[in-house]
Amino acid sequence: MIEVDAHQHLHAFLREHQPPAWPHHLTMTRLVARALRVQHNTLIQTGSPSVYYGHHRLSYLVPLLLWTGPVVLVAPPAVQQQLLLGEIPQLQQWLANPKAVRQGSWPGGDFQGILVTSPQEWLRDRLGAQQRFPPGVPTVFDGIDDLETWTQEILTVSLYPHHWRELILAYPSLGEEIQTAWIRLTHAVFQHPVNPYDCYLIEANELDILTQLQASLGNIPGPEDWERFWQGAQDSLTWVTVNRSEGYFSLHRGPQDVASFLEGVWAQQPVCLIGGAVDAEAEVCRRRLGLGDLSYLKFSLDRHQEIVQLYLPEGLPLPNTPQFEATLIQEVCRVLGARATETGIAVILVGDVPLRQRLGVRLAAEFGSRVQVDRLPREPRGVLVCGWSFWQEHQAQVPTPHTLGIATLPIPSLEDPLVAGRLAQYKHLQQDWFRLYLLPDALRHLQRATAPMRKHQGLVVIFDMRVVCRSYGQQILAALSPLARTNYLETDWIT
Numbered sequence: 220m221i222e223v224d225a226h227q228h229l230h231a232f233l234r235e236h237q238p239p240a241w242p243h244h245l246t247m248t249r250l251v252a253r254a255l256r257v258q259h260n261t262l263i264q265t266g267s268p269s270v271y272y273g274h275h276r277l278s279y280l281v282p283l284l285l286w287t288g289p290v291v292l293v294a295p296p297a298v299q300q301q302l303l304l305g306e307i308p309q310l311q312q313w314l315a316n317p318k319a320v321r322q323g324s325w326p327g328g329d330f331q332g333i334l335v336t337s338p339q340e341w342l343r344d345r346l347g348a349q350q351r352f353p354p355g356v357p358t359v360f361d362g363i364d365d366l367e368t369w370t371q372e373i374l375t376v377s378l379y380p381h382h383w384r385e386l387i388l389a390y391p392s393l394g395e396e397i398q399t400a401w402i403r404l405t406h407a408v409f410q411h412p413v414n415p416y417d418c419y420l421i422e423a424n425e426l427d428i429l430t431q432l433q434a435s436l437g438n439i440p441g442p443e444d445w446e447r448f449w450q451g452a453q454d455s456l457t458w459v460t461v462n463r464s465e466g467y468f469s470l471h472r473g474p475q476d477v478a479s480f481l482e483g484v485w486a487q488q489p490v491c492l493i494g495g496a497v498d499a500e501a502e503v504c505r506r507r508l509g510l511g512d513l514s515y516l517k518f519s520l521d522r523h524q525e526i527v528q529l530y531l532p533e534g535l536p537l538p539n540t541p542q543f544e545a546t547l548i549q550e551v552c553r554v555l556g557a558r559a560t561e562t563g564i565a566v567i568l569v570g571d572v573p574l575r576q577r578l579g580v581r582l583a584a585e586f587g588s589r590v591q592v593d594r595l596p597r598e599p600r601g602v603l604v605c606g607w608s609f610w611q612e613h614q615a616q617v618p619t620p621h622t623l624g625i626a627t628l629p630i631p632s633l634e635d636p637l638v639a640g641r642l643a644q645y646k647h648l649q650q651d652w653f654r655l656y657l658l659p660d661a662l663r664h665l666q667r668a669t670a671p672m673r674k675h676q677g678l679v680v681i682f683d684m685r686v687v688c689r690s691y692g693q694q695i696l697a698a699l700s701p702l703a704r705t706n707y708l709e710t711d712w713i714t
Contacts, residue, residue: 225252225282232277232313239274243518247278250516251491255286255357258489260513262504265495266520273298276306279359279493283333284316291334291358291488293341297615298362302335325352338362338369345484346373354487363494364667367477367507374480375473376448385442393435400432408459408468415572420636421457421470429457448472456640475644478509485510496666496698503659522701525673529702530554530680537684538627544574547626547682548581554624554680555586555602561621564601568610568668569626578626579604607664619671624680628695629664630657658691662698669699 225248233244247263254261265275280302283290294302299322307320319332326334334352338360344351360366383401387394404425411419421429433449440446448470457472474480492510504510520526532550536542555565567582569575579592582602590602593609595617603610603617607629631638645652669679679699686692696702 221256221285222249222252224285229281241274244278248281251279252282254491255282260489261491262513262515263493264517266518280306280310284310284314284318289331289356291356293336293338293360295362299335342369342373357489359491361493363492370477371473375471376451378470380467382444386445389441396435400428404428416635418460418636420640458636475641481509496663520701526676526701526703527669527672528678529704531706533706535684550682552585558622563618563621564596564603565622566603566620567624568607570607570629610668614671619674622678623672627683628661630661666698
């Protein structure tokens with residue numbers, strides 16, 4: 220069976236080449252090989268995002284190269300480059316395997332090789348029923364940590380000022396009415412109070428303007444983006460983003476929940492989904508991603524090689540108190556001062572936009588131009604103060620920080636209109652919105668943010684005392700495990 224062949228070949232390869240140690244190679248290769256043989260959906264959590272580690276990739280590449288039929292390998296562009304320039308040529312030479320490897324779209328004909336493609340290209344095809352990839356071809360998806368976000372982005376229809384002008388050109392007899400609706404909607408949108416997100420769920424009076432406009436246009440086909448926008452009215456969120464400096468808004472409509480859309484994707488072919496930190500609970504993951512019956516395996520991190528040092532200062536006020544900001548600034552300065560002799564950069568993650576700016580100003584007064592806010596540091600001993608999304612996007616581009624500070628837990632803010640809209644759906648269905656939505660989202664962000672720190676057993680500092688004071692604190696510590704915890708800042712220990 221392919222499980223035996225994959226096990227034997229990978230075992231021999233590991234003994235000769237001795238790549239970075241990972242204790243789960245043979246278990247994972249057998250599981251992937253079995254998934255190919257029985258055509259059964261499988262979900263594997265490796266514990267760390269592949270773009271930073273990638274030590275698990277050998278485990279699925281061996282069965283893919285040994286598999287006798289065609290297979291699709293979906294991976295983000297950064298991972299694709301590592302695969303095509305590194306692991307795949309090395310394994311092809313070792314296995315003496317002539318199996319073809321292509322990149323991009325399906326080559327056509329009787330292709331029996333490995334097709335490497337991007338998540339966005341593959342998802343657009345599957346969600347849009349374009350059939351550019353044949354149905355039934357086994358698919359390995361490496362890096363599903365952002366799957367929910369990618370799906371939301373693909374299914375969201377966005378309308379900008381040029382779309383309104385296109386609509387006027389498409390319906391010249393209704394040009395004045397369309398122009399009036401556009402002006403009325405602009406006036407209503409700009410009445411919203413300023414918030415840090417420049418984003419607002421559409422209100423009833425604004426929705427009425429759009430509904431009246433749609434009724435006036437009737438059933439005559441219009442521009443494609445507008446047609447998709449009208450069609451997405453059921454079970455969706457509609458919101459606007461505002462550019463106040465330039466005086467315009469953008470209109471967006473997307474699904475509240477992607478699970479129902481992804482259910483149809485998984486039915487088109489057997490899939491093996493691989494992620495670093497997808498969800499703490501398999502049932503939560505299945506619910507969010509629309510997964511049905513599947514095989515599930517979650518690997519643990521190495522307690523000796525992938526540990527982080529966790530400092531939890533005691534006695535800090537909770538984030539929702541007036542004293543928190545001043546105490547946070549004082550503690551951050553104290554930690555950075557104690558780490559001043561370390562080489563490399565320090566990163567402070569602050570989700571709250573106004574607090575991030577104020578902290579950056581205060582740290583700049585203390586440490587000078589070394590401090591950058593939402594910009595990569597230019598100095599080797601720089602201090603980066605940034606949001607979670609910025610760090611997620613750029614963390615692979617900078618050396619591993621010596622210190623990673625977390626101002627507050629990345630629990631989605633209810634002030635974010637999109638979070639509030641999705642939360643309303645959980646409440647409507649009488650579901651545990653904190654356990655099923657807010658907490659899993661926070662745990663995923665924490666695991667991904669701290670992943671680079673495990674390379675050198677770096678210092679992670681959490682200034683949010685909810686880790687200690689709230690019942691879900693133990694779940695947060697479990698998500699960060701393995702860790703060595705201290706509740707005091709001992710200079711000799713951290714230098």
